[in-house]
Amino acid sequence: MTTAVPDSRIPEAVHRRRWAILGVLMLSLLIVVLDNSILNVAIKTISTPAPTGLGATQSELEWAINAYTLVFAGLLFTAGLLGDRLGRKKVLLGGLVVFGAGSALAAFSGSPGQLIAFRALMGLGAAFVMPATLAVLMNVFEREEQPKAIGIWAGGVGLAIAIGPITGGVLLDHFWWGSVFLINVPIVVLALVLMVWLVPDSRDPNPGRIDPVGVVLSVIGLVLLVYGIIKGGQLADFTDATVLATMGAGLAVLVAFVVFEKRSDHPSIDITYFNNKVFSAAIGAIGLVFFALMGVTFFSVFYTQSVRGYSPLQTGLLMLPLAAAQLIFAPRARLVVDRFGNKATTTGGMLLIAAMLGAFTLLDADTPIWLLEVIFFLMGTGMAHIMTPTSVVIMQALPREKAGSASALSNTFRQVGGALGIAVLGSVLSTAYRDGIESHLAAVPAGVRHTAGESIEATLGVAAKLGPRGDALVGPANDAFLHAMHVTALCGAGVAVVGALVVALFLPGRPTEPQRGSEEQELVTASEPGE
Numbered sequence: 413m414t415t416a417v418p419d420s421r422i423p424e425a426v427h428r429r430r431w432a433i434l435g436v437l438m439l440s441l442l443i444v445v446l447d448n449s450i451l452n453v454a455i456k457t458i459s460t461p462a463p464t465g466l467g468a469t470q471s472e473l474e475w476a477i478n479a480y481t482l483v484f485a486g487l488l489f490t491a492g493l494l495g496d497r498l499g500r501k502k503v504l505l506g507g508l509v510v511f512g513a514g515s516a517l518a519a520f521s522g523s524p525g526q527l528i529a530f531r532a533l534m535g536l537g538a539a540f541v542m543p544a545t546l547a548v549l550m551n552v553f554e555r556e557e558q559p560k561a562i563g564i565w566a567g568g569v570g571l572a573i574a575i576g577p578i579t580g581g582v583l584l585d586h587f588w589w590g591s592v593f594l595i596n597v598p599i600v601v602l603a604l605v606l607m608v609w610l611v612p613d614s615r616d617p618n619p620g621r622i623d624p625v626g627v628v629l630s631v632i633g634l635v636l637l638v639y640g641i642i643k644g645g646q647l648a649d650f651t652d653a654t655v656l657a658t659m660g661a662g663l664a665v666l667v668a669f670v671v672f673e674k675r676s677d678h679p680s681i682d683i684t685y686f687n688n689k690v691f692s693a694a695i696g697a698i699g700l701v702f703f704a705l706m707g708v709t710f711f712s713v714f715y716t717q718s719v720r721g722y723s724p725l726q727t728g729l730l731m732l733p734l735a736a737a738q739l740i741f742a743p744r745a746r747l748v749v750d751r752f753g754n755k756a757t758t759t760g761g762m763l764l765i766a767a768m769l770g771a772f773t774l775l776d777a778d779t780p781i782w783l784l785e786v787i788f789f790l791m792g793t794g795m796a797h798i799m800t801p802t803s804v805v806i807m808q809a810l811p812r813e814k815a816g817s818a819s820a821l822s823n824t825f826r827q828v829g830g831a832l833g834i835a836v837l838g839s840v841l842s843t844a845y846r847d848g849i850e851s852h853l854a855a856v857p858a859g860v861r862h863t864a865g866e867s868i869e870a871t872l873g874v875a876a877k878l879g880p881r882g883d884a885l886v887g888p889a890n891d892a893f894l895h896a897m898h899v900t901a902l903c904g905a906g907v908a909v910v911g912a913l914v915v916a917l918f919l920p921g922r923p924t925e926p927q928r929g930s931e932e933q934e935l936v937t938a939s940e941p942g943e
Contacts, residue, residue: 429610430552434561436606437545440504441565443511443599444538444573450580450592451477452709453724453731456717457589458527459869462621465589469866471522474642475837477710478530480637482533483543485827486631489538492547493622500551501613502545505604507540512600519590532595542823546803547629548611553663559804578732581725621678629669634828637662681821691920696803697758698822699829700911701798704769704904705791706830707837712772716784717767718868719777719890733785736793738799745800747894754801759916764794766908772901777890805919833907837900842866844899848892852885868893 427736458476461467469478495503514534521527546565553561583591640659644650673679686692716727748757767793806822846865856864856874863873871889875882 414635430557430561433552433611434564435547436603436610437549439599439603439606440508440541443596443603444510444529446576446579446845447480447515447534447538447593447596448600450576450583450595452591453580453728454584454589454611454868455578455710455713455882457584457724459867461873466521466524466527468524468527470869471842472528472643473644473647474710475528476524476531476836478638479532480535480538481827481831481834482631482634483532484539485824485831486541486627486634487536488542488827490622490627493542495540495547497622499613502608503540503613504544504607504611505550506605507537507544507742508600508607509537510534511537511541512597513537515593515596515600519592519594521590521934525861525896546822552612559746559800560743562803563746563800564868570931575735577728577735578725579722579728580594581728585722593653602796605614606907623673623676623678626669626673626676626679626681629665629672633662633669634831635662636665637830641832641835641839644837650839650843664880678690681824689918690805690920693914695821695825695913697762697798697911698800698806699825699917700907700914701765701795703833703836704765704825704908704911705795705833707833707841707900707904708769708772708791710834711841713901714868714893715775715897716843719873719893720781725726726779730781730784731788733789734792737789738796741796743797745797746804748797749804753920755916755919757797758919759802759912761794761797762908762912762915765791765798766905766912768794769901769905769908773898775897776894786917802915833904837904840903841896841900844896845892848895849889849937852888852892857884861931 428617455473455476458465459468459473470832490527491503491507505892506558512531512539518527518530518534521530525637546562548562549565579595580592583595635656640655640657640662643658644652644655649655673681674683686695712725712731716722717724722730745757768787771783775787780906803822845867849865849871853861853864853871856878864871868889871892875885875889
């Protein structure tokens with residue numbers, strides 16, 4: 413008979429192999445995060461016309477990223493509930509199989525439309541992987557070890573961000589663009605084998621009921637809102653009737669979603685959780701930091717490859733400091749929290765990210781590249797000191813059996829923030845770029861003039877087809893992109909400042925143990941009506 417650790421609900425056999433289990437969970441997490449970080453390096457190649465790429469436009473590239481993140485975000489909470497109900501291990505295994513199948517199909521996409529569809533399938537699988545990894549973690553570690561384990565788990569995100577661009581660069585240097593998706597398949601197979609062998613199953617003894625209406629409303633609302641934002645950037649006109657109508661419809665559906673959730677006796681998202689200001693601020697900080705960072709990652713690839721002329725592999729290596737800083741500081745951020753408290757640590761992290769986003773305005777076509785490396789390293793440092801403390805606050809705010817729900821909420825806001833960041837900041841980039849390049853497109857044939865102004869890659873593609881006449885477009889295209897990048901970076905910096913204000917106002921400083929306990933109890937009590 414399996415014995416338990418003294419004063420613990422965790423079986424001794426599970427407790428002994430908890431660090432090996434964490435390793436398997438991080439491998440599962442790795443592929444989910446790895447996929448987006450690999451894609452960031454590949455977006456320029458995918459935008460290149462066939463046979464090198466798919467000839468995807470900037471708006472199609474935004475959808476290739478957002479099809480994944482929107483499905484991911486829309487289904488995370490339901491996936492967390494299904495894990496609580498059916499068993500986290502079963503849900504993890506199923507999610508990995510779907511993700512692997514979607515990756516294989518995406519690798520052989522014949523058009524941007526097919527790539528978008530298969531990326532959505534990958535998002536479906538990832539939605540069942542991400543919350544289950546953190547929920548299993550919370551069920552195999554004792555409470556006093558959870559901050560350390562979460563710090564290592566967060567460091568795994570940094571590892572994936574480090575491996576992704578470099579792996580993507582190596583693959584693109586030697587194989588076709590689809591290899592960046594096919595690489596997921598062997599990792600999935602390895603993760604499945606190890607998970608069956610090592611990871612215990614767990615479930616919530618009192619799981620919530622599934623909320624299909626809430627799921628449908630949230631997905632429809634987010635898709636409409638993001639579609640309107642991306643369309644506005646594509647047209648460089650946010651006053652267009654179609655853009656306004658689509659965005660308005662999206663907001664209306666999201667308002668209906670919130671109203672429905674408040675009245676439902678089995679909501680996808682228990683709105684009462686947000687009665688706790690600490691919990692709300694931590695969730696909001698995650699959303700805002702990913703809003704800023706995902707938008708920046710999107711345009712920085714075009715800066716390094718299109719303006720500076722670096723290869724995909726070189727671009728991956730240039731992004732290494734961002735990941736290295738997270739690897740170094742994420743597991744140690746809890747020590748900073750112990751000394752200075754959540755409020756000071758997280759506010760400092762947000763302000764550091766805001767400053768580094770502002771520093772993008774210093775980058776030009778011939779700026780020494782070491783300056784970009786410093787910016788990336790300090791951004792990674794700021795991110796590490798936000799993600800670890802906020803993840804601990806969120807996961808410890810709810811009882812252990814609700815770990816799937818807490819993880820799903822955290823990741824929902826992360827993905828929604830990232831998707832909106834790519835949509836909003838990508839549209840700002842597109843609009844500012846078109847404004848800068850439009851006066852230089854007189855020599856371009858009228859039929860392709862609008863397309864040529866959509867992105868720097870579109871302009872350079874048209875310039876290449878025009879031969880010597882097109883050479884005159886290269887300089888103005890670089891100048892227009894740099895101006896657009898500066899405007900977009902300042903918008904991202906503004907968002908990070910808002911995040912700093914939120915956490916400075918609402919996150920706790922260094923509460924005593926009794927205060928922390930009472931805060932947790934307050935949230936547990938507040939969550940009971942919706943359970």
